[in-house]
Amino acid sequence: MKWFEIGLVSLTLLSGLIWLLDRLVFAKRRARRGGLLGSDEPVIVDYARSFFPILAAVLILRSFIAEPFRIPSSSMMPTLLIGDFILVNKFSYGLRLPINNHKVIAIGEPERGDVVVFRPPHHPDQDWIKRVIGLPGDTIAYRDNTVYVNGEAFDYSDGGAYEGRGRGQEMTGATLLREEMPGRSHEVLEITGLPFRDPGEGEWTVRPGHYFVMGDNRDRSDDSRFWGELPESQLRGKAFLIWMNWDGAAGGVGFDRIGRSIR
Structure with a gap:
């Protein structure tokens, strides 16, 4: 891109x-x-x-104003599926110059739960998408498939077994959970009963000017648990709409995905 x-x-x-x-x-x-x-x-x-x-x-x-992106991986399932085409609000977090992404006008900052597009520090030429979990100054912990923010655990409700579609069929059988964070809720996927320790477990303190991001597909996401916090300077915008879905493995256009807001 x-x-x-x-x-x-x-x-x-x-x-x-x-x-x-x-x-x-x-x-x-x-x-x-x-x-x-x-x-x-x-x-x-x-x-x-x-x-x-x-x-x-x-x-x-x-x-x-708005930039289109295509979802290439399963890291944000079930919120975003492989083949979703999304729109990203480019002025939610300030107006930035093209190419170098330098902010010229400050407008707003990410809130907990926002789905953001960014360029990760270790792959600055790529555009990734994850959910903001930790804000500057927060202490984030992830243990036993549970997120803790400043010592308080998010609440979860079991939604049963997930059924994947198209290129996301590999996640069929994963546990669908509704994660309740302050002021917002969304669905996540967890693969329970794994015979080894979750390598994503740990505790982190978010530095000023940084954010802690995670994928909703918790066991299939390369995120802040593994490569660290996201600098504010790497933000590209806030994802807000699915305008098209195309997955050949699922039969082509997913009409039921078109027009969905991203929460």
């Missing part, structure tokens, strides 16, 4: 520069040679004039 962003910015700047130079310099020279302003316009200028507004609009839309 980062290379697409670089390409979009480069093409927008290049087409805008060509169009501007022609308007300020070359078009006037052609006019002085006896033609009308803009007559005998070179093909490259015609393309630049046509495509610059479109490229600029796309750049502004995906950089500052």
